[in-house]
Amino acid sequence: MxxxxxxxxxxxxxxxxxxxxxxxxxxxxxxxxxxxxxxxxxxxxxxxxxxxxxxxxxxxxxxxxxxxxxxxxxxxxxxxxxxxxxxxxxxxxxxxxxxxxxxxxxxxxxxxxxxxxxxxxxxxxxxxxxxxxxxxxxxxxxxxxxxxxxxxxxxxxxxxxxxxxxxxKDTFVKLYNEGLIFQGEYLVNWCTHDGALSDIEVEYKENNGKLYYLRYFLENSKDYIVVATTRPETYFGDSAVMVNPEDTRFKHLIGKNVVLPLLKRKIPIIADMHVDMEFGTGAVKVTPAHDVNDYEVGKRHNLEQIVIFDKYGILNTNAGEFAGQERLKARKNIVEKLESLGFVEKIEDYKNQVGHCYRCGNVVEPYISKQWFLKKEVAQGAIEKINANISNFFPPQWKNNYNSWMRELRDWCISRQLWWGHQIPVFYCESCGGQFASVEIPKVCKFCQSENIRQDPDVLDTWFSxxxxxxxxxxxxxxxxxxxxxxxxxxxxxxxxxxxxxxxxxxxxxxxxxxxxxxxxxxxxxxxxxxxxxxxxxxxxxxxxxxxxxxxxxxxxxxxxYSADVLRFTLAILCAQGRDVKLSHKQMEVSKNFTNKLYNATNFLLLNAERFPNLNDIGVPKTALGQYFAELLSKIVTEVREHLESYRFNDGANTLYRFLWNEFCDWGIELSKANKDSIIELGAVFKESLLLLHPYMPFISDYLWHKLDGSTLEQSGSIMVRPYPNFSYTNVENFSTFGRIVDSIVSLRRAKATIDLANQKIAKAYVNVEIPEAMRALFISYVCKLAKVESLEIVSKKIPNCIVDITEKLESYLPITDIDLSPIIARLEKQAQKAQKEISKLEGMLKNEKFVANAPKEVLETHQNALVEQKQKLEKIAQELKILHP
The missing domain is CATH 3.40.50.620 (HUPs)
Structure with missing residues (x-):
């Protein structure tokens, strides 16, 4: 190297x-x-x-x-x-x-x-x-x-x-021989560029189209029936006009014939419950070869399937004088001709969903084509086993989506008209007309031994492989x-x-x-x-x-x-099950600051020692602070493992972030300043926590671990092949005491800030808290050093003439008998007057009907928000003044 x-x-x-x-x-x-x-x-x-x-x-x-x-x-x-x-x-x-x-x-x-x-x-x-x-x-x-x-x-x-x-090939042949793969003329989704598509390869987009009302004249009559269509060019493939049998407007027409415009071809008027009487005029054209629903209707009524264009979308001879024109481009010409001859009743704007090829974006047409299909029966076993909970979805609601789709499953069109792909392993004999599937490319027909054989030119749908x-x-x-x-x-x-x-x-x-x-x-x-x-x-x-x-x-x-670690951690912490990830610059910055926090914590530790052992090598920490963080780590190990095992990646990331930033990098380092004897043990805990973090942030965790270990990758190898933490340690009394140490420091600092003494040392303080007798000296030592108090007394009752701060676990008291509070009170009262003045001004504006009527919405919202903020500020000042007047 x-x-x-x-x-x-x-x-x-x-x-x-x-x-x-x-x-x-x-x-x-x-x-x-x-x-x-x-x-x-x-x-x-x-x-x-x-x-x-x-x-x-x-x-x-x-x-x-x-x-x-x-x-x-x-x-x-x-x-x-x-x-x-x-x-x-x-x-x-x-x-x-x-x-x-x-x-x-x-x-x-x-x-x-x-x-x-x-x-x-x-x-x-x-x-x-x-x-x-x-x-x-x-x-x-x-x-x-x-x-x-x-x-x-x-x-x-x-x-x-x-x-x-x-x-x-082996799979295809197996399914073919089981009779689960078959070939047939079938209505498929057709892209004139990419060929046959499965249902889920069609993307539906809202289209601002037209609804064309066409007049179909009754045979030997001047009377006509009006049908509505969004694709007038397909009328060349109509095999019938269809009405609902319960529609009284058309009952007298059922069984009669109409004559298609221009073509003079007769088609019957039929009745079927499929017709929505509210759509268009209540009468619809039936084009079995170019509409999915009409295809099924056509089978029920034994209607002719008339294909009107080729695989490239070019109209064929069934379109009469428009043969040779591209289907979509021909629409305008066809409508103009129909209008000129009086066959168009009206044209309306119409929004509808139109299928497009998911690859090239072409408008997809239903099209009768000879294709290969996999029968839907192949899915039955999977459906049953999913519903027997042999496989589980996370989040679980996706099981319902799966079942919903599988209930509507159709035979899967698996052939594609391409050259690149798995060519279908079916062979045709030109001599005997035989057809067979084979994994290997045969030299002769399996039926008659003729060498005059050819392979099917289509390839398999990519999703098949x-x-x-x-x-x-x-x-x-x-x-x-x-x-x-x-x-x-x-x-x-x-x-x-x-x-x-x-x-x-x-x-x-x-x-x-x-x-x-x-x-x-x-x-x-x-x-x-x-x-x-x-x-x-x-x-x-x-x-x-x-x-x-x-x-x-x-x-x-x-x-x-930013770095790969920052991107990974950001994506993971935002990825809650079942919720979209909203990726923001702000969250990327939070993750970047996290890496800086880890790096700075490492450098702090290295200011106090050249290298740190592994937690397993030192065994149970000997210092109280080391034991506290060993137990914290133990709890985090359990949480993170549970989150990963249940694929709650964001919960695992949040747990690690909270522990490493708040607990270790903030409080661990802060508390270590009061007792340097614990620094080696804290470094060992931090090394172990980097193992926990490694799956999320592999680079910086490996890098910082080696800095703390004092070794190179070549010497000690990557932490990615070290055991994931499975650490367990408990010391209830010690853990509880350090929780109250932290609480007391926060409470006393907050109380000192109230009287502008946040960074100054004070002579005396009291804390009303439950601490075991054996832990009191430890408690007082840490709190005095980090809260900057010369003398701390643990009490069990309220102390009068004090600034009081209350938390869930304790109450802290700062005596004020020897402190001149008048400057502080004066400052707060001045702030209260200023806030009250601003409140009056804002309330006056918002009560002014003329102002409210003419001001832009965003201006009103700004003033309303400002009013809320000023009232909250005044309430906070009042609370502080109350503390100073016990």
Missing amino acids: ESKDKTLLAQKATNAYNPKEVESQYYDFWEKAGYFELDGNKAIQKDGKNFCIMLPPPNVTGSLHIGHALNHTLIDIITRFKRMDGYKTLWQPGLDHAGIATQNVVEKQLLEQGIKKEDLGREAFVQKVWEWKEKSGGMILKQMRKLGSSQAWSRTRFTMDDGLQYAV SALWPFSTLGYANGEFGKGVLWNVKDMQEFYPNSLLITGFDILFFWVARMLMMGEHLLGELPYPDIYLHALVRDEFGNKMSKSKGNVVNPLEKIEE
Whole structure:
């Protein structure tokens, strides 16, 4: 290692804390030392204790955003905790091939060179994607290191690597042979750019559209029925007009025919309870090939399915003279023609929800297409086991959301019209017409042995391979284990089911539900006993982050500005179960100040000793103050462990913050000034508390621990592979006494401040408090030194002619017989007069009807708030004056 690095790792007390240098050097050391791998903590591993958590695989095209930062922080906290607690840990890293997104990236790059993917052909194009992936893909994996993610990098997987490709094919073939995968003509969500989409890949946005009222003339009549539609271009695919059978306005028309405008094609008027009599005119057009609800109606009434455009959205010959026009662009032309011929009754503005492709933003159309589907029956086992509480959601209300979606589950369209992805392992024989699925690419037809076979050109939905992630990564045909081996048995025994899933609630249905169904069906067990779904990271005002609003937070910029520890701690302390994280500059500053507080406390300790032993090495502290902080630490250890075990990450962070800032850095250091004999023991307690803090703030905790230890990382290793504190100590009498010591110091300081003697030593004070006889000398010693009192007497009754301060546990008294209070009383009375004058002025303005009627709302609020503040100030002054006139 370079001498510069050795100097950094030596942890000299005189060095200023530089998070940029520390975080980069420490992370490099951790990774090279192999701490993140399965046996990184081998020295403290306990038999049979295994912990496995999977990284929700980010897209290979992605970069670290604030949602990733929250997710990875929470995973890293629990992983570091488990690793230190003696578990053999696997935090499985990896990437998703992101079929649509990745193909789009490479296609755009080629188009910039004037090359279409069709010019290259499928094989050459896929090779180009692989080249891009090796060169530019996976940037996010490098960025994760900046955050301190302790993933087992040697086991990084990619959903298109050899092992996972084998897993996907093997799974498909198994389900195909079980009859759970089928192919059929079906109404799917169709993007003219990206092809078929599942229901949850469609994003619905409010649209300021139009409602078109079209006249459909009855056959051989001048009478007509008016139907309302938001998509007039689809009328070319109408198979019927539909009314509600209970609608008396149209009962006489049921069974008759209307003639479609321009086309002169006859369609029947049918009755179905599906019709909402309040919508439009109460009569609706039925387009089975281009509307989800109409598709079901069409099946009930045996209506013709008429497809009016191709996969690119170009109208076909069923659209008559408009054939060849793009569906959305044709709308204007079609409406103009219908208007000119008197077929348009009226057009109204209309707000509705329109589906868009979640990737490219195109308007999605229901479209009849031949696709591959996975039957919804595959999910039945997962549904039953979730409701038998074999897996638990955190927060628990997500179970209801899961059940709500699963009740409406439809067959899953798993085929996509792409070139990049897992090509569907189904083969067609051109000789005998046979169809079969195969893991390996066959040379001949399994039925007739003909070599004239071809593979299905579609690829599988990206989420199909991601649904296998909890087990496909566990050595499934992975490198050293070789193809043909389904999985590494040892991996599966140790890590399946995984221990926990942490992910965002927004992919509950995209990913979580699908992993549950696939894991349960294929392996007979749900992949997770616990599922933690965190909320969104929003801005400080609760707004969703978006580029258009300009409120997007780049985590890498925040790490550069503050440090990884500050960002991690901020996200964790704000992440309450079931609540969105409102990320603010103010909270980042609080966390930054916390790191400074820890650093300064370390430097204070090092002013009194060169190095500090571990708490386990010194045993039970001998000084009373050491014992008090040992018991405080004992209580905090229990609390933090409970919070982490129940995934209350924010409660754990708050507990650590309260203890380290308020108890140790404030009172621990303050009390140590009254008894230097305890400093070594306090340093040992602080070292142990840094172990507690490590999962949240890994860099500064390791750095400060080594400063206090007087050793380098090379000499003593990282604290990330030291045992997590499990410390227990109790001394009730001592603990109670120090609680009252602190209370008495605060009370006396407050009483002294009342008479402007806050920083001066006073001759005499009294405290009415219960202190065991054996602890009285200790109590008096600490209180006298830190409250600056020459003589302190413990009493059991009220002392007259005193300034009195009362707390929950005690009363303190400062004699005032020898103190000239007149200047203090005069000052307070002057302040009271000034406050009263301001109150009168404000009340006069707010009682002035003219002022109130004309003043802006914000001015009135300012005056009202000022009035409240002045009244509170006057009340406080009155209380202080009352104390001075006992």
